[in-house]
Amino acid sequence: MNICVFLSAAHLDERYTTPAREFARLLGKAGHTLVWGGSDTGLMKVVADGVQEAGGRLVGVSVDFLAHKARAGADQMVVARDLAERKALLLAKSDAIVIMVGGTGTLDEATEILELKKHGKHNKPVVLLNTDGFYDGLKTQFRRMEEEGFLPLPLADLVLFADDGPTALAHLESALG
Structure with missing residues (x-):
């Protein structure tokens, strides 16, 4: 299974990197x-390292203005023209999506993926x-959207x-059988 992970490239505290590394190892061990x-760099590197060390493959989709930070050892690396193309390519190359901790870029990716799914x-x-509990506030907001009729699903x-x-x-494995 190709699992797209949206996450931060920032260097983060161990309370985020340790679980991210563990999740990455699970992906790699399962052959995903x-x-x-x-x-x-940052959390993106932590996850890529964990997947690769556990035997999984890496498919990267960078963007032109960040290509200098792209991982050299990926099995495949594509460089998109802009962020919109990058998001479209990430979605096209994946069977499932996981959204991990991140900033505005990760939140943008998450909401676009959910909006596309909604439609x-x-x-x-x-x-x-x-x-x-990083996304507890977002979970509360989504529940409010649902309760007040803003979500059609x-x-x-x-x-x-x-x-x-x-x-x-x-x-993910259950959903994709």
């Missing part, structure tokens, strides 16, 4: 391919990996909020 933003443009399973049909990597991976 990581599809990611291609960066060899039936893809039916790929999406998991929001809520490490250390049940929240559970759009995204699963998972507290840990094993739960996230089990959901």
Whole structure:
């Protein structure tokens, strides 16, 4: 399975890197391919290292203005013209999506993926990996959107909020059989 992971390229605290490394090892051990933003820095590097060390493959999609940070040892690396093309390529190359901790770029990717799913443009399973409660506020906001009629689908049909990597991976593997 090709699993797209949206996440930060920032250097983060161990409370985020340790669970990310563990999740990456699960992906690699299970023989899955990581599809990611291609960066060899920060949390992106941690996840790519973990997947590769555990025997998984790496498919990166960088963007022209960040190509200098692209991982040299990926099995495949594509450089997109802009962020819109990058997001489209990441979605096209994946069977499932996991959203990990990140900043505005990760949030942009997450909301676009969910918006496309809401409109039936893809039916790929999406998991929001809520490490250390990082996305608790977003979860509350999504529940409010659902309760007040802003979501045409049940929240559970759009995204699963998972507290840990094993739960996230089990959901994806179950969803894709």
